[in-house]
Amino acid sequence: MRDESSFVGCVKRTTSRGGWCVSRTLRFLRAFIIHHSTFIICLLLAAAADAQQLAVLKKMPADLLRFTGGARPDADGMAGYNQGGFKSPEFQRGAMHYLVRAAVRADARCAEEGWRAVDATFRQQNEQGNFSREGAPHGGPSAVAFWLAEVNQAVLVLRESELGPQYKQRIEQLVPKIHKAARWLAQPKYQRRLEREDAQAPNRLLFDSLAFGLSGVLADDAELKQVGRRFVDLAIAQYRDRDGVFLEKGGPDSSYQAVAALKLQVWLLYFPDKKLAAAADRAVRWELARVGPDGQVDITGNTRTGLAQEQWMGRDKDVNLSEITLCLLYHHARTGDAQSLAAARRIVERRRK
Secondary structure (H helix, E strand, C coil): CCCCCHHHHHHHHHHHHHHHHHHHHHHHHHHHHHHHHHHHHHHHHHHHHHHHHHHHCCCHHHHHHHCCCCCCCCCCCHHHHHHHCCCCCCHHHHHHHHHHHHHHHHHHHHHHHHHHHHHHHCCCCCCCCCCCCCCCCCHHHHHHHHHHHHHHHHHHHHHHHHCHHHHHHHHHHHHHHHHHHHHHHHCCHHHHHHHCCCCCCCCHHHHHHHHHHHHHHHCCHHHHHHHHHHHHHHHHHEEECCCCEEECCEECCCCCHHHHHHHHHHHHCCCHHHHHHHHHHHHHHHHHCCEEECCEEECCCCCCCCCCCCCCCCCCCCCHHHHHHHHHHHHHHHHHHHHHHHHHHHHHHHHHC
16 A cells, blocks of 8 residues: 555655655654653653652661651551551551651561551542541541652652562552542542642642642643642742741741641652742751751741640640651752751751750
């Protein structure tokens, strides 16, 4: 059959038509690459991103990384406040920190313990995709967002680690469950609820962004990635550019500042953006100024933590030294900033005393 436009046909006619066909072939390839360049670049970035988070984590000193939070799940796969009976998926987050550190160390035993929490949590998932049960208040949008933000990171890092091949089948079976939870969360009514409830807490908006965006990475769902970016923009609307402060309830907070800067840095590993990177760096510089020579974190003027302003689970909220340390370690690992590493070490040395 004669087909003048066929690439294969063109190749077959190369010997008879010589340079004309080679030229036409090159033009065809050039047009194809230009037309699909954005898609190709996105594929390459997505393939490298989760490996990049693992590489960043591996740059962090192991003796400091162990002071960045985490909870070993019990025999039932429950962590923190869920021990003794499942209450909410968000309480399982500490087990995901535990799993991430195990993946970084290629510690098979601890990784298996951490994965136990993944299985235990998703056994609580219902047909709709969230984790609520009749008569039980847990599993609302915020709890699901907190959980997805952390389990997504754990799965992505584990997948790229030395232990990845051992978990390949389990991860493939898990991703549809993560996707189902994320699509439940992405319903317009729940997006609006997150926007409303987290409006004055940019750190929470950035948790939301990772819940959507990283679910989109795992499930190859472009819409979820777009929703994630929208929540990043909502968080940045609460960012004061002149000094790098994320406004929590209208003002600065030396604990939640670090949480917001931490989550934004994780976002950047998967979705690079120069303007957001500059914002994250300014946010960390503000935080660095709050870490004293003795490792004490200054709480003067805090809007939410350290001064009995808020309570959580019946206790006054204090500064989260684990997440401040992790925020600083990410900044050091991403940028090579020696001040961030030194400040993280001062915080840890103070805790050791």
